[in-house]
Amino acid sequence: MTKTEKGRHRERHDPHWIEWLTGLVSAVLIAGMLGWLGWEAFTREATPPDLSITVLTTEKATTGRRVTFDIYNTATTTAAAVTVIGRLTEGDRVIEENHVVFDYVAAESKATGAILFQADPAGRTLDIRPAGYTDP
């Protein structure tokens, strides 16, 4: 409890046990968080962004086809302005090439996006790959 007198507050000297319990639980939580972060800080190596893409679905949109994909960053560094290029080829001929830019793909995280194609990817070779990034 806190006593308020003339605009100043004075903490009671004989607090209820629940105040100590709350304080103790909080101390354990904060120590646990700092301990975990400290452990991560020591054991985690800084690796440059490592990007990979998994194509999820191809479906019909109002204009053309929508190809959705997940982009994973398995490294411990975040990549910014990640450009992803989608290329549709038939034999040696490039039919269509589109790109999309992700503001960020966080470290050890995934992001989801889509590329729209005019032509139907069915029966053709679809290649979606990361083309570059900047450091945040």
Added chain:
Amino acid sequence: MAGEAASARDERSEFSRFVTGLGRGVAGALFLALPMLMTMEMWYLGFYMARERLLLLLLINIPLLVLLAHRIGFEETFTWREAVRDAIIAYGIGILTSLVVLSALGLLKGGMPASELVGKVALQSVPASIGAMLGRSQLGHDDDEDSDDATETRYPAELLMMGAGALFLSLNIAPTDEMMVLAYKMTIWHAIVVTVLSIALMHGFVYAVSFTGGHELSPETPWWHAFVRFTLPGYVIALSISVFTLWIFERLGDSSAVEIMLSVIVLGFPASLGAAAARLIL
């Protein structure tokens, strides 16, 4: 006859006091919510954030306002019924102020879909209503201040005040892109430093620096008593509020645990200062 005249005068002065309270509410809403009304991310969130999360935020705002009203209010609120009435008035002021300011700034237009219009106003009404509620305690200092009376703040109320302060500052900062950018730029070492800094500043603001409304300890109480009982729980509350606001504003995404922790700690910095400020102000 004289009695009637006196009661009529009382009624008039009560009415004018109520109007003054409303005016202070509008001033508070403008003063504290204007930064958010003029933040681009808040306009976008108004139409893209998940409706169930927006609804949850709007619902949580109601008990928060009632508790704040019970504590400070537009007028001296003694009963919970009056607190509920004041909370509803504050929410109303918040909605109207957001509506007027957003329209004046050209952010609400006839051609927009209804969900966008309502979403924008609803989202902004949350900080604006808290501002309206705080307007009275911050802007009205002269009359009927009763701080000379000795009052006791119960421990849960103290923690709730910290939560309200943390929520207010988090709402200001959580929607901005800077939160995520900072977390991406920081290393874990930076996060550990920010954590220690947040806790130290929180404790320092309330106990060491002698602000009006600051807290002091009895000479026989060691300093770590208050540190364990108030500052550490306060920091945990600030971090929890950070998680909540980042989740509400869909900032967590599919990030890994470490990345989430970093952004929570970054937001926890202003949130913990907000929690400390609430203990001084409220």
